[in-house]
Amino acid sequence: MKRKKRGRQEPAYIHMGFQIAPMIDVVFVIMLFFMVMAASVQVENELNLKLPGMIAADGPVESFEDTQIRVLETGEVLLNDDPMGDSGDTQLEQLTRTLILLAQSSRAADSKVVVTIIADEYAPYQRVINVLNSLSTAQIQNVTFEVPAQ
Numbered sequence: 001m002k003r004k005k006r007g008r009q010e011p012a013y014i015h016m017g018f019q020i021a022p023m024i025d026v027v028f029v030i031m032l033f034f035m036v037m038a039a040s041v042q043v044e045n046e047l048n049l050k051l052p053g054m055i056a057a058d059g060p061v062e063s064f065e066d067t068q069i070r071v072l073e074t075g076e077v078l079l080n081d082d083p084m085g086d087s088g089d090t091q092l093e094q095l096t097r098t099l100i101l102l103a104q105s106s107r108a109a110d111s112k113v114v115v116t117i118i119a120d121e122y123a124p125y126q127r128v129i130n131v132l133n134s135l136s137t138a139q140i141q142n143v144t145f146e147v148p149a150q
Contacts, residue, residue, distance in 0.1 A: 065106055069095075071119040071127045085130075092134045099138035114142045121148070 070078040077085040077095055084095040099115075106113045115135060119128050135143055 065102070065111055065113050067102065067113060067115045069115060069117050069131055071117065071123040071131060073120045073122045075124050075127050077127065077131060090126075090130060092130050095131070096134040096137050099134055099140060103138045103140050112142055113140050114144065115140055116144045116146050118146045118148055 068080055069084075070081070072078070075088075076083060077092060079095060079098060084098065085092045103113055117128065117131060132143070
């Protein structure tokens with residue numbers, strides 16, 4: 001009798017079960033991505049500026065004086081289109097005196113002063129800081145910023 005050589009039989013369907021190793025690899029790659037991205041997150045600081053709020057529909061309407069301060073590219077400062085300081089005046093004394101008088105008159109008239117700072121795109125940042133210092137000296141707290149139209 002001749003023996004038949006039996007070869008290895010391949011089953012029709014092999015169930016390998018649930019493979020967890022590829023899933024762990026994916027989880028580690030995602031975790032690595034978030035760890036790398038966490039280092040590049042920028043911390044944002046809060047600016048404590050009081051912005052003019054919405055007037056309630058049923059509440060009394062408050063009166064306010066709107067004033068514009070423009071900082072030009074040359075460093076010149078304009079208060080309602082009137083020149084208040086050239087580029088060399090770092091203290092902005094004339095602007096500070098005018099803002100103090102404006103704040104005093106608005107308090108006497110029981111109205112708020114809202115100042116809008118309009119800085120040109122290439123205006124020196126230090127000039128904007130000088131304007132903010134003048135507003136702080138005059139104790140004007142309602143300040144907004146506006147970007148000039150291109």
